[in-house]
Amino acid sequence: MDLKRTGALLGLAALTTVGLAACSDNNAGSGDQAAQQVADAECGGKAALKASGASSQNNAMTVFANSYAMSCEGQTLDYNSNGSGAGVKEFIGGQTDFGGSDSPLKDEEYTQAEQRCEGEAWNLPAVFGPIAVAYNLEGAEVAMSGETLAKIFNGEITKWNDEAIAAENEGVELPDQDITVIFRSDESGTTDNFQKYLEAASNGAWTQEAGKTFNGGIGEGAKGNEGVSAAVAQTPGTITYTEWSYAKSQDLGMVKVITPADAEGVALDAETAGKTIDSAKLKNEGSNDLVIDTSSFYVPEAGGAYPILMPTYEIVCSQYSDPETAEAVKSFLKIAVSEDVQGQLEGEGYIPVPDAFRDKLTGAIDAIQ
Structure with a gap:
């Protein structure tokens, strides 16, 4: 029995006001159709972003990229769903503008990431997937x-x-x-x-x-x-x-x-x-590196809480060497975590970011330079 499968490659092209152009080899849900224009989006930076990483957020990334292209004319994201390990390696290696990972950076990965960034690397949980x-x-x-x-x-x-x-x-x-x-x-x-x-x-x-x-x-x-x-x-x-x-x-x-x-x-x-998400706690309160302490998820004290929940992180530079990249990353992420766009995710099998957590995310995104 050959159980090997190739990862999904999501390529998103520029969109017109009439429709969307998106494709993914293995989308599980209807993410290639879902999108929400953000009327007051702050658009800026370079036209084409590139990212890779966790396949668990592939359908969410399709929603985010479609919404980004609808909200910011001429700006696109190409996301390669090749797994968290590859996403971290490609981000550290400077092959992508940000990475996606279901686990935050390890100590040695923080050190390696600082060599490609002008400062620290941050983990920003934009997707919650059971x-x-x-x-x-x-x-x-x-x-x-x-x-x-x-x-x-x-x-x-x-x-x-x-x-x-x-x-x-x-x-x-x-x-x-x-x-x-x-x-x-x-x-x-x-x-x-x-x-x-x-x-x-x-x-x-x-x-x-x-x-x-x-x-x-x-x-x-x-x-x-x-x-x-x-x-x-x-x-x-x-x-x-x-x-x-x-x-x-x-x-x-x-x-x-x-x-x-x-x-x-x-x-x-x-x-x-x-x-379960309502009980989320940060490991480093007051930091823009928003790593969630998941230990309380796994053995919940409250009844009716499903215990196996995974935050997926967008791994970014706190300061990019290229201001155009920084502006585009900020624009994309602010659209991705907006209430309207997050509201599209439940149909794709994700849990929208709670309102109380959104302020922390947007604060960290605003701090990217």
């Missing part, structure tokens, strides 16, 4: 705890009718069928965030640590959210972790995640994910 634990199992809706999920993804549990799964799903008919884990073969912030959840919520069952590379040691790899979701859709008995919009577009089953506050499990939807 991670679905998606599966292909006919006729069964299942709930699982973090401990059970950890044991599936590290190979301790290998059958769908295992006692641990059955105990968490009384009355559900579970088949005597092998579980096949599908994991991200590329470096991925989605992988990093999912493994951080397993570390935090598994009562010690996950000992493989986190990171952008899958550390479970089992299963079959596929590239990108596009690849893993398509592989699960094609193969009964499989399970994966993927960004919500891809699970929805493939009509996959999604695990209800059991938390200390919800023994029956919490289904993933906009309301349950929104409760």
